[in-house]
Amino acid sequence: MSSGRDPQGMTRRQLMVHSAWFGAAVVLTVAGGEVISHVAGSAGAAQTQARPTLRFAQISDSHIGFTGTANTSVTGTFTEAINQVNGLGFTPDFVIHTGDLTHLSKPAQFDQVKQMLTGLNTAHIFTVPGEHDSVDDGGQKYRQAFGAGTRGDGWYSFDIAGVHVIGLVNTLSFSKMGAGHLGTDQLDFIEKDVAPLSSDTPVIVFSHFPLFAMYPAWGWGTDDATQALSYLRRFSSVTCLNGHVHQLFTKTEGNITFHTATTTAYPLPHPGDGPAPKPVTLPAGKLHDALGIREVSYIKGQQTLALKEQKLS
Amino acid sequence: MTSTPTNITSSPPTTAVSSTAANRAGRLAVRIGIAATLAISGVIHAYLYIHGYQYIPTSGTAFLVQASVFCALGVLVAAGGPAWLRWAGGVLSVAALIAFALSRTVGLSGFTEHGWNPAPQAAISVAAEALTVVLVAFTVLSRRRRTPIT
Numbered sequence: 001m002s003s004g005r006d007p008q009g010m011t012r013r014q015l016m017v018h019s020a021w022f023g024a025a026v027v028l029t030v031a032g033g034e035v036i037s038h039v040a041g042s043a044g045a046a047q048t049q050a051r052p053t054l055r056f057a058q059i060s061d062s063h064i065g066f067t068g069t070a071n072t073s074v075t076g077t078f079t080e081a082i083n084q085v086n087g088l089g090f091t092p093d094f095v096i097h098t099g100d101l102t103h104l105s106k107p108a109q110f111d112q113v114k115q116m117l118t119g120l121n122t123a124h125i126f127t128v129p130g131e132h133d134s135v136d137d138g139g140q141k142y143r144q145a146f147g148a149g150t151r152g153d154g155w156y157s158f159d160i161a162g163v164h165v166i167g168l169v170n171t172l173s174f175s176k177m178g179a180g181h182l183g184t185d186q187l188d189f190i191e192k193d194v195a196p197l198s199s200d201t202p203v204i205v206f207s208h209f210p211l212f213a214m215y216p217a218w219g220w221g222t223d224d225a226t227q228a229l230s231y232l233r234r235f236s237s238v239t240c241l242n243g244h245v246h247q248l249f250t251k252t253e254g255n256i257t258f259h260t261a262t263t264t265a266y267p268l269p270h271p272g273d274g275p276a277p278k279p280v281t282l283p284a285g286k287l288h289d290a291l292g293i294r295e296v297s298y299i300k301g302q303q304t305l306a307l308k309e310q311k312l313s
Numbered sequence: 314m315t316s317t318p319t320n321i322t323s324s325p326p327t328t329a330v331s332s333t334a335a336n337r338a339g340r341l342a343v344r345i346g347i348a349a350t351l352a353i354s355g356v357i358h359a360y361l362y363i364h365g366y367q368y369i370p371t372s373g374t375a376f377l378v379q380a381s382v383f384c385a386l387g388v389l390v391a392a393g394g395p396a397w398l399r400w401a402g403g404v405l406s407v408a409a410l411i412a413f414a415l416s417r418t419v420g421l422s423g424f425t426e427h428g429w430n431p432a433p434q435a436a437i438s439v440a441a442e443a444l445t446v447v448l449v450a451f452t453v454l455s456r457r458r459r460t461p462i463t
Contacts, residue, residue, distance in 0.1 A: 021398065271420075
């Protein structure tokens with residue numbers, strides 16, 4: 001009959017005791033996770049019941065006109081993105097497209113994307129241009145299609161539900177490294193635009209290039225963004241949403257949070273993966289996982305916006 | 314004529330007893346210290362998760378997992394769990410510190426933060442995790458000293 005004791009190891013009793021502690025660790029971890037999720041969810045649910053002050057959707061980098069193996073039907077995936085926004089279960093206060101609506105700024109491509117955007121079930125559609133929307137004309141065709149009511153080269157601001165929203169253009173000129181540029185006129189606009197606002201006004205900023213140095217070697221940044229952000233640092237909540245990099249990325253800098261968006265067209269490599277950010281062709285069936293839309297909610301009194309990323313279904 | 318001492322051994326046992334009691338108190342203090350620092354780090358991550366970090370892809374979920382694991386370890390270490398629970402806390406604290414460093418440099422799963430933001434949570438959390446590592450290292454070294462080398 002076995003004594004139950006391994007002379008080189010632990011007794012059965014010791015094994016049972018350790019197993020019990022391990023089990024307790026697992027149970028406590030799961031229970032703790034449930035409690036934290038519940039608290040976070042309760043806060044969110046209470047806010048949802050109160051109806052968010054502002055709800056909008058972000059789509060980006062549709063690259064209408066792109067042909068290549070990375071996505072053989074950018075119009076198809078863009079249509080799916082539009083349908084997904086329409087199926088959110090609520091009517092967004094507005095939809096923002098953060099640039100690269102077209103791939104080569106062709107008139108037909110602008111016509112097509114403008115026509116497709118009319119399929120969105122929302123009261124307002126806002127856009128900012130990407131560098132693909134101003135390939136050879138400094139954004140002239142873009143402004144003809146989408147520039148109504150904007151100032152300068154297409155920048156603008158508006159107030160909605162107590163939130164101040166700014167749309168910037170940082171794709172008309174570039175630094176030596178290829179980063180975006182705002183320019184003096186636009187910086188002046190930002191400074192004057194936010195000057196009368198109280199510091200507790202939530203601010204949302206849209207741009208195509210990131211307003212932070214995400215990967216300068218690939219030009220993933222804006223060379224004079226520091227100046228622009230200096231006008232915004234006094235605000236308790238600033239959320240900057242951009243496109244261009246075709247992938248999700250978040251950076252916080254004090255009260256300023258940057259969120260890059262994914263794309264509806266094709267993925268780009270992660271920063272530094274390869275010599276240049278060329279379209280990535282994924283294995284069959286994997287493309288939709290890399291594409292998506294973003295749902296954004298703001299509750300009055302909250303410092304942060306609630307972002308919900310959705311893969312293209 | 315010489316007399317034979319009859320009570321010569323009474324003093325050393327008293328010293329040994331008080332020394333053992335001091336060691337026990339020291340080990341208890343270290344254990345409570347590890348439990349407290351683990352719990353502090355966990356609670357801070359839970360707070361950040363509830364107050365906005367839940368919306369950060371991947372990293373938000375990592376904050377939830379970190380919070381629940383660290384809080385669980387903190388409770389179990391305080392309750393007198395076996396040594397491997399403390400070691401796990403030490404290893405995970407090192408991992409948390411590495412993740413903090415990555416998030417301030419090259420980024421971590423598409424997430425970066427700047428300096429000691431959010432303040433003061435970032436600094437407190439790093440201090441707690443560093444202290445956990447120090448205390449766990451202390452217990453490991455103490456244990457090796459007590460264990461005779463064969």
